[in-house]
Amino acid sequence: MQDDRKSEIGSSTALNETRRRLLRGAALAGGTVAAASSLGLPRITAAQQGELRPRQVPIAGKLDVPSKTSHWYVPASDKTVHWGYFSKGLQAAIEIRPGDYVTVECLTHQASDDYDRMIKGDPGAESVYYWTKDRKNVNRRGAGPLDAPNGAGAGAGVHILTGPILVSGAEPGDILEVRILDMYPRPCANPQYRGKAFGTNIAAWWGYQYHDLVEEPKPREVITIYELDAAGNRDWAKPIYNYRWVPLTDPNGVVHKIYDYPGLVVDHNNVQENHGILKNVRVPIRPHFGVIGLAPKEADMVNSIPPSYTGGNMDDWRVGKGATLYYPVSVEGALLSAGDTHAAQGDSELCGTAIESSWTGVFQILLHKKNDLEGTILAHLNWPLLETKDEWVVHGFSFPDYLGQLGPNAQEEIFNKSSVDLAMRDAYRKIRDFLMHARNLSEDEAISLISVAVDFGVTQVVDGNWGMHATIKKAVFAGEIV
């Protein structure tokens, strides 16, 4: 069965079709993704969740897809998330086959900034955040030691990740294609805020601004709460209030002078809420997955913060509905996890976070076998490629494979070597190589085209392994299909 599936997906006919699509650019590729999305996979709402167990769910009746294709549902709960790390050793939350659809609930790891608005009444979120003196449902938060002074896992990695999703037949060297068909906000479950959803932004100690402030007190951490429309009818977020972080004592008695461990429930009796801030400001929303990626082979426990060749915490706002990601598979089964959903982020995510908010994603997962890549746009791909309706986006990092490059202490070292300059160098090399391989250009052709038609932007300056993306419009190649 699994071999049938592999040969079905990996057949040269299918790959040639994929190659045609990929090489022909905008119109065809966008069309394909839009078509799958508009087939109408049902959105699973809280009321339909029932038990918080990964399982197969119906595909909408009208879906014109092969009967072998399944739709899976992975709700977020203390049983389906791993907090703050990727690991090749994790047991899969669910196993799917290439071609399948998956609905994945993601929870923001900062929901406890305002428990009433982002956790209360939500069984999934409550199960993940549950932490009393006697019980902590998700003990490990981060890739650090379990006996770390600030908490199990040391907060060396902070994101609540749902998964991993095991893709049967995926092997190192293959390319995993993840199509983001849909994305919708997780409504607030507290009746007090019916019809709303919320997000939170922290200007944190790991932010770019922390030691470069003009107003007192310096330094400081500030949390800003934003309101969203749960129905998705409004395309902007509204700032509600902010407060400054004050030392917080967790249920185990540890005092957190700074925001150094995820999931600390803020007691709003202890903070000063400032309402009426950012008056009349409307932040255009750009819903996306801050973290979506595969388990890397280089280490058993990998801090979720630095992005790498297997994706992860890329924090690119273009990774939203309608986009497709192509990842090099590093370990058997690929082991895809997602989380860190954002309602909006600027290129740089300057203060350390976006509008951190819980959303649900609907993906279709495809597999391209390594022996069939040559001659396609996916050959030689050893980094995460992003395709949107109109653009190809290449992601450069300060260190493209920091786990492989920086030795046994890579996971600490990377935070001492953050650099936009290094990320720019990597982005240049990647876009050059992409144009040479994928479009069959000489280096001279590729370099001229980069200078006149490729835009370099700062993805993020807050994730240790800083990012720079290079974007080229598909329309540049429109001459090929007229």
Added chain:
Amino acid sequence: MQDDRKSEIGSSTALNETRRRLLRGAALAGGTVAAASSLGLPRITAAQQGELRPRQVPIAGKLDVPSKTSHWYVPASDKTVHWGYFSKGLQAAIEIRPGDYVTVECLTHQASDDYDRMIKGDPGAESVYYWTKDRKNVNRRGAGPLDAPNGAGAGAGVHILTGPILVSGAEPGDILEVRILDMYPRPCANPQYRGKAFGTNIAAWWGYQYHDLVEEPKPREVITIYELDAAGNRDWAKPIYNYRWVPLTDPNGVVHKIYDYPGLVVDHNNVQENHGILKNVRVPIRPHFGVIGLAPKEADMVNSIPPSYTGGNMDDWRVGKGATLYYPVSVEGALLSAGDTHAAQGDSELCGTAIESSWTGVFQILLHKKNDLEGTILAHLNWPLLETKDEWVVHGFSFPDYLGQLGPNAQEEIFNKSSVDLAMRDAYRKIRDFLMHARNLSEDEAISLISVAVDFGVTQVVDGNWGMHATIKKAVFAGEIV
């Protein structure tokens, strides 16, 4: 007369109106610029040029502007350009009054890459490029010594700049507003290429790629010629051919092994033209001024390559039709010059140049007096602010005022200190301060807004003083006007 004009422009009524416009954002500001543009200042074509002398020209009959407002025309010729430098000591090409319109012809400094397509038959261009053993019409090219081994001025600065334009009444501390009302290509004057215009891109020794190549021979410089539609009906540029630079002997007998001096006329019998490159590629055009800025006070002769607080070679493709620039005035009369027009450029201008191409600009120049700035969006502005229809754009540099910061050897030192990381830091501080001053936000508000709504991109990595821009959409503030 001059004082009348000053009080007219600088009156508190006018400034309050300006402030309202600036604070209210997109709709009003865009509307103002568009209105001026659609009033129909006539485009001056080559056939109408007549003598190559700056002079007053008619305003179209229907222009509903005060009769005191004039329209000036500065054709490009060996008498109206300065090549490769800014200087507070230059005699003005023309003197205008605030409120006036100016049509300014700009010539690309790389037209000699293909003399037949970009110079031949064009009296203005021919006069600027004229260089024989016995006569060189524009001798100084760059801010270097006149007896430099590679040529007068040393090529320490390369851009052909038209101007300067003296704005009567402008004083240090004022803000000069330059509205770009129109921009149109300079048609090829060679009958062989009727109806076309051309541009050239060089992957140069100062480019980001020069010491980071994969194909042989390494290193190398490559020129790529692009074709444009002279009528402006086609919104993309077509790659025509490329060739590699070979040593070139100039009329004075100096051999140029690399592209180390501007205006060297390439003998196409000595180079290998490769046609059929970048097949079917269409480069979306983004016409803009690579260089537009004011003379700085810090030095007498200033290399045109590094941008600074007075603008200059910012190389931001957003500086095109419909955009408005606000500059701090550094010297009496402001002394505005423009040139280095580009048909297209990506964010980074990676290989050292854009599609370098000759265009004509139509500007309206306004003056905001220093005593009237407080309380407006222009207060505390000590760097070039860009306004487009939809965005505010702040420009950060590796060194925001490199002439003032780097000491007596600043003009050499800056090329040893290029850094995107430094430019990112400067862009962060500028956008933070802009939001705090112009929108009256607290630092906490500004920083959260930057993180969720401001995009940081690489302006250029090739001008010594590397650039990073920060962009915020006016729509963010749309709540204020509903």
